[in-house]
Amino acid sequence: MDIVTAQEMYERDRVAMEAAGLDGKLLMENAGRAVTYDLLRHIQKEHAIVVLIGAGNNGGDGFVIARTLLNLGYDVEAWQVVPDTKITGDAEAHKKIFQASGHPYRLLKSSEDLNTSLGCADVCIDAMLGIGVKGRLKEPYAEIVRLCNEKSFVRLSVDLPSGVPADEGEEDFEAFQAHYTSIIDAPKQSVFLQSTRPYYGEWSVVEIGLPPQLLPDHRRRLWGAADVKRTLPERDAHSHKGSHGKGLIIGGSRLMPGSVAMTARAALRSGAGLIAVSTDPEAIPSISPYVQEATFVEGKDGGQVPVLEGYDGIAVGMGLGRTSVMVTVVEQLVHEKETPLLVDADGLYLIKGFLQELEKREAPTVLTPHPGEFAHLSGLSIKEILNSPFSHSKEFAEKHGVYLVLKGPSTIITGPDGEQRVNISGNAGLAKGGSGDVLSGILLSMMMQGEDVMNALSNGCFLHGSTADLLVQDEHAKIDLLASDVIEGLSRTFRTFSS
Numbered sequence: 001m002d003i004v005t006a007q008e009m010y011e012r013d014r015v016a017m018e019a020a021g022l023d024g025k026l027l028m029e030n031a032g033r034a035v036t037y038d039l040l041r042h043i044q045k046e047h048a049i050v051v052l053i054g055a056g057n058n059g060g061d062g063f064v065i066a067r068t069l070l071n072l073g074y075d076v077e078a079w080q081v082v083p084d085t086k087i088t089g090d091a092e093a094h095k096k097i098f099q100a101s102g103h104p105y106r107l108l109k110s111s112e113d114l115n116t117s118l119g120c121a122d123v124c125i126d127a128m129l130g131i132g133v134k135g136r137l138k139e140p141y142a143e144i145v146r147l148c149n150e151k152s153f154v155r156l157s158v159d160l161p162s163g164v165p166a167d168e169g170e171e172d173f174e175a176f177q178a179h180y181t182s183i184i185d186a187p188k189q190s191v192f193l194q195s196t197r198p199y200y201g202e203w204s205v206v207e208i209g210l211p212p213q214l215l216p217d218h219r220r221r222l223w224g225a226a227d228v229k230r231t232l233p234e235r236d237a238h239s240h241k242g243s244h245g246k247g248l249i250i251g252g253s254r255l256m257p258g259s260v261a262m263t264a265r266a267a268l269r270s271g272a273g274l275i276a277v278s279t280d281p282e283a284i285p286s287i288s289p290y291v292q293e294a295t296f297v298e299g300k301d302g303g304q305v306p307v308l309e310g311y312d313g314i315a316v317g318m319g320l321g322r323t324s325v326m327v328t329v330v331e332q333l334v335h336e337k338e339t340p341l342l343v344d345a346d347g348l349y350l351i352k353g354f355l356q357e358l359e360k361r362e363a364p365t366v367l368t369p370h371p372g373e374f375a376h377l378s379g380l381s382i383k384e385i386l387n388s389p390f391s392h393s394k395e396f397a398e399k400h401g402v403y404l405v406l407k408g409p410s411t412i413i414t415g416p417d418g419e420q421r422v423n424i425s426g427n428a429g430l431a432k433g434g435s436g437d438v439l440s441g442i443l444l445s446m447m448m449q450g451e452d453v454m455n456a457l458s459n460g461c462f463l464h465g466s467t468a469d470l471l472v473q474d475e476h477a478k479i480d481l482l483a484s485d486v487i488e489g490l491s492r493t494f495r496t497f498s499s
Ligand SMILES: NC(=O)C1=CN([C@@H]2O[C@H](COP(=O)(O)OP(=O)(O)OC[C@H]3O[C@@H](n4cnc5c(N)ncnc54)[C@H](O)[C@@H]3O)[C@@H](O)[C@H]2O)[C@@H](O)CC1
Pocket: 010, 013, 024, 027, 028, 031, 032, 054, 055, 056, 057, 058, 059, 060, 061, 128, 129, 130, 131, 132, 133, 134, 135, 136, 137, 138, 139, 141, 158, 159, 160, 184, 208
């Protein structure tokens, strides 16, 4: 499913209108009807409903929704919150159909009248502003939004909660706080940002008849279960351990043995053929009982720098520490151009000095920072990253020729060519030390088993989060879930994808 900016959404509408001959009024009818039937899941027959209608096409959708609900026999009051002169174009055409169908609307004169009406409502449908919003809400919207947010009724939004910007990068806004948002055609960037995501409440996307074959390819997509099912490599009946990749994991130290143990175990649980671990010899006794299937490698000349040749993939950084000998290890990995490399945790701190050289690597380089680590790598502030994660990830990945996995509740995976995928599986049970180590193991394993790196990374992120989701559905709560539970839970997720 594509993720769009406001501009890209207007472009999709334009293509549907010009290339397919779908007229704007028809799209508005489709949108309004699709949204109505979606919202009905949250409405009961005895509910008193208020529909708030704004000046633009979002308001036009509001007239269609109010008419459809009234035709179905629901108790609806349609409030136009702007003067008649502001309702123009397709919205005006639908207002006329609404009136010709014998339905009255109320015109906002004072906020007291509206407040009385809101006081009697069980459900409020917000069709005031959509992707056309610019800057902070002006009156009367700002006051109406404040009134609505204080009420105890069910708040449902059309396309976007009014006031929420569609695109990343906007910090200063005030918005309708929806319990549920019915998104038209494609999720907007703001669905995935920390500051705007909470305003949407639960959400889903309704289809309004735009022809997929004609739509521009934005190369920014939400990655879901259907995509995993389509792209997850099958395990060949005639395969042997060598067919599934031999991986090297460099990390762990005397005081941090657990992280590399989890990465190794997660890699094996995700299908890796062979896993070797390079770590501080003092850490080996605590790691080996936890991953009996892994082997250990000694560094060259008895030191800590391992031989890097002969692997299908290398992951570095988990629990590694930041000593000078580790700088040497990371430097050698950067210059070892032919093996796919994944860098996490301490590895991300150590690689900062070699960023300019990453572009020269021939095999894929994958960096998996959380926003704090990305701030260190990029020199941006965490706030800047959280406000515009799509554009900052894209700029960084393209500049350094790397795959960037920017982790969080919405994880953004960006390829060196700027293609982006978003994973939203997972829950706050993963907000614990060790979750990232497990993800690194899964990603290393996926990279060794599939040809397409973007698919491998997207699938790995989905499987990691989706395992945590399955585990909190029955066995665990978000509070007690451990990263190691996710490793043992992987089998459940894999079983749902195997035929
Ligand atoms: N063909 C299309 O373009 C379709 C559009 N649809 C709907 O149309 C919406 C987009 O329509 P519009 O482009 O008219 O945008 P909006 O419906 O968001 O409204 C823009 C209007 O709001 C005013 N406005 C902007 N910022 C404001 C602020 N901060 N305070 C107060 N008023 C402000 C503008 O002056 C303008 O009159 C979508 O979100 C969707 O709901 C759907 O009907 C499907 C088809």
